[in-house]
Amino acid sequence: MELTRRDVVRSWLLGSGCLFAMPSLAEDNTVGKPVVFAEKIHPKSDITDLLDDALEECSKKRLGAVVLPAGEYYAKSIKLRHNTKLIGMGASSTRLIARSRSEASAFLTIDEGPVVRSGAKGLSLIGGTNAKPFNPGQWAFHAEARPEPGAKLAHGGLWQSLFEDIEIRGFSQGVHLDGGGSSTLLPNQFLSFREFFVFLTPEPTGPSMKVTGQSAQTIFQQCQFDCQGSRSPYPTVEIGPSERSGRVAPAVLRFEVCTFQNARYGALLKNTQNVSFETCWFEQLDGGVEVGEGCSAVTIEGCRFANAGNIDPAVSFAPGTQGAVRSNVFAGKETRVSRRFGAKADVVDENNSFFWGAGK
Structure with missing residues (x-):
């Protein structure tokens, strides 16, 4: 039995998202024999339109x-929709691969x-080798x-959403949570990132x-922000004002048991408030956490800085900023x-504690 584009979309949408398209008994007398979608497409075929149709229909029908x-799927781009989650069988099993020259x-x-x-x-996003x-x-x-477009109110943004068991590889820059610059109607808010791992390529661009x-009320738990094969000239995490019109900046962000590695800075903050780093690991960094101008209520507590201050301090607060640095371990001669x-x-x-040659 061959699956049409419509059949494939329906196979993704049955119930809360069926793994298989089930042939009718009129077409196949083997009761309960599944047709696996991944076996019905060419390994390198582009599923951009198929997946977009499925996400759109899922959103409309709630x-x-x-x-x-499980499998490898190629696409030019993927657009998440309202009231719709995209779920795979695990980051090592379901791999979404970006088309080259996109x-x-x-x-x-x-x-x-x-x-x-x-x-x-349960997905990997693959942007190259x-x-x-x-x-x-x-x-x-x-x-x-x-x-x-055409809406009476300029509502927009990503709200009340979870990203979990996600791995990103092969891209030169990772994730941009890009909230509005001034309007209160364009926030990214109430977001959770768990077991979310980003490994950039050497010579990253961001x-x-x-x-x-306008980004707030967001938590990062057991995440890793890293660069493979080199030390990135960019911070692994950058938090600051909008680059659009207006100067609204993020607030109320929490990083818990996260890892920051192989970069100029572990985290670079500007004009932001209520950001906390709790029980995080910072390693192989030229500077750890730099709390820049206009920041307040920044907490760094229970973290470990291992060779994380080769050029700049492991923790630095700019003049006039406010926060707390408690119960951290600073270790290694490169700190x-x-x-x-x-x-x-x-x-x-x-x-705070100091070990193995770390400077105070």
């Missing part, structure tokens, strides 16, 4: 999820207008908050995670300076 079986600025994007209760789970991206300068995921504009606080920086600095 079916909840589009489920991809003109898309990002492989994974979000729809215009509010995209609520969306997200992805470990050594070289197919499309240099392409984001693996760009969540750009945009209003729906950070592993970038959070700008030359552990902490530096600028003039009139109001920082609680207590119960």
